Amino acid sequence: MKIYDVEGFPNPARVRIALAEKGAMDKVEFVPVDVMGGEHRTDAFKAKNPDAVVPCLELADGSHISQCTAITEYIDRHFEGASLTGETPKERAQISMMNLRAENGLLNAVGTYFHHATPGLGPDLETYQCAEWGSKQKEVAGETMTYLDEVLADNEYLAGNAFSIADITAFAGLAFADLAKVEIPASLSNLIAWREKVAARPSIAG
Known part of the structure; x- marks a missing residue:
């Protein structure tokens, strides 16, 4: 493999x-x-x-x-080990839903902003840019951060009380946000605390 x-x-x-x-x-x-x-x-x-x-x-x-x-x-x-995508039909659906929200609203939105409204990876790779679209997606990313913070007010992780692919996607999205200089508002305390908790996992902290 x-x-x-x-x-x-x-x-x-x-x-x-x-x-x-x-x-x-x-x-x-x-x-x-x-x-x-x-x-x-x-x-x-x-x-x-x-x-x-x-x-x-x-x-x-x-x-x-x-x-x-x-x-x-x-x-x-x-591979064996705790499931990242859910076991029951309900778990799988909820995780899939939250993963898509994290992917589309945060990771991809930040990516669009980075590639369209900043120099991105440079002129050789960024052969087409639409700054207006990129700036709009930065707004979407901010709105998604607020939404995720609200979800985390009642849940340990994004799809409930178990770590899942949705958490991985959102964590990567915030890392991309750091690179693109899209800051997490200081008021989003649930999201900030969740990020610190996820960063401490052996799979990430090493």
């Missing part, structure tokens, strides 16, 4: 955290991709992942799985 990624990037971090939660970091081979050099846009890489993004999972039979949620679903079912 191979994972093509860039260590330290937000989406690859989601998969690495999931692997660490399952105690499976030593069960995969990490293959670095030169994103800054445009390797992810080459025909050779797009043959593996037509989305032209990292991470991408390669299985022993030569097939490939992209999209972080799909990769994490596979990891969660393939």
Whole structure:
């Protein structure tokens, strides 16, 4: 099993955290991709992942799985350990719902702001930018932070009382927000406390 990624990037971090939660970091081979050099846009890489993004999972039979949620679903079912995606139909639905809210409203929103309304990864990679759209998505990210803070007022984690893929996605989204200089308002005490608690998990703190 191979994972093509860039260590330290937000989406690859989601998969690495999931692997660490399952105690499976030593069960995969990490293959670095030169994103800054445009390797992810080459025909050779797009043959593996037509989305032209990292991470991408390669299985022993030569097939490939992209999209972080799909990769994490596979990891969660393939390796033993506490489930990150839920066991019952209700748990799975609630976790999926919160993961999508964290992904679309925070991680992707911050990403859109970073790639469109800031220099991003530089002119060689940021070949199209719409600053107005990027700025709007910064607003969406702020609104989502407020929403997540409200959720955490009544829950230990984003989808209830168990750590899940939704928490991983939101944690990565806040890390991306740091990079993009999108600050968490100091008034969001529940979100700030949750982040500190998640950061202390062995899968993240090391």
